[in-house]
Amino acid sequence: MVLTWIFGFALLGSVGAVGGAALFLLFPKQIRERLVPFLVSYATGTLLGASLLGLLPHAIEQGGLLPSLGTVLAGLIIFFVLERFLIWRHCHREGSCEVHGVAGQLILVGDAVHNFADGAVIAAAFMSSVPLGIATGIAVIAHELPQEVGDFAILLDNGFSPRRALTWNLVSGSTTIPGALLVYIGLQQAPQFNATILAFSAASFLYIGLADLVPGLHRRIGAETGLGQLFLILAGIGTILLLRMHHN
Numbered sequence: 001m002v003l004t005w006i007f008g009f010a011l012l013g014s015v016g017a018v019g020g021a022a023l024f025l026l027f028p029k030q031i032r033e034r035l036v037p038f039l040v041s042y043a044t045g046t047l048l049g050a051s052l053l054g055l056l057p058h059a060i061e062q063g064g065l066l067p068s069l070g071t072v073l074a075g076l077i078i079f080f081v082l083e084r085f086l087i088w089r090h091c092h093r094e095g096s097c098e099v100h101g102v103a104g105q106l107i108l109v110g111d112a113v114h115n116f117a118d119g120a121v122i123a124a125a126f127m128s129s130v131p132l133g134i135a136t137g138i139a140v141i142a143h144e145l146p147q148e149v150g151d152f153a154i155l156l157d158n159g160f161s162p163r164r165a166l167t168w169n170l171v172s173g174s175t176t177i178p179g180a181l182l183v184y185i186g187l188q189q190a191p192q193f194n195a196t197i198l199a200f201s202a203a204s205f206l207y208i209g210l211a212d213l214v215p216g217l218h219r220r221i222g223a224e225t226g227l228g229q230l231f232l233i234l235a236g237i238g239t240i241l242l243l244r245m246h247h248n
């Protein structure tokens with residue numbers, strides 16, 4: 001049963017998000033440019049909520065306070081190093097940015113690594129509890145959708161045909177599934193690592209939310225935009241809180 005949940009959300013958060021992003025491209029650019037920032041704000045709320053109200057409390061429950069916070073800290077540093085040296089970066093601006101200008105291939109590699117980690121997080125969350133898994137899965141889908149929209153735009157800018165961009169996005173995006181299966185099998189063999197993987201997952205969501213998404217939100221100026229962003233971030237946190245209320 002748990003495996004069905006894991007597989008379902010891994011599929012939705014990878015192939016589903018790529019498919020959703022492809023549909024998004026059918027919208028006129030003006031509408032797309034308005035909708036994507038909304039999604040990014042909402043995703044930020046779900047990521048921070050799932051990390052601090054879901055994954056981290058579970059990690060602490062199972063693994064203790066100090067080891068869990070230590071793992072989060074180590075995770076944040078590791079993600080910084082990975083991003084710094086592997087140019088693993090989320091970019092939500094359409095068109096090229098200084099990092100993504102390098103080449104389409106680089107995005108695909110970065111995406112494959114990132115989605116593998118998302119899959120691992122989904123599996124670890126579901127193996128802890130189904131409501132935690134659902135909250136985590138929603139946070140993955142919410143940030144993957146705008147991410148894939150951005151990736152499409154960059155690949156097309158780099159001379160990929162729409163068909164080739166879709167194919168390669170699907171290939172690099174689907175690493176979510178092996179990531180999830182690997183953690184599912186691994187944690188069945190060695191359940192003692194559950195708390196560590198949950199704390200690492202909490203770090204991953206914190207990092208994506210604060211280091212990847214928030215800087216993009218700051219780039220959009222204006223008080224009205226800021227209020228809208230705040231509202232959607234709170235809506236994202238609210239979604240996680242709602243799921244948490246059904247939690248045992």
Ligand SMILES: [Zn+2]
Pocket residue numbers: 114115118140143144147
């Ligand atoms: Zn992701």
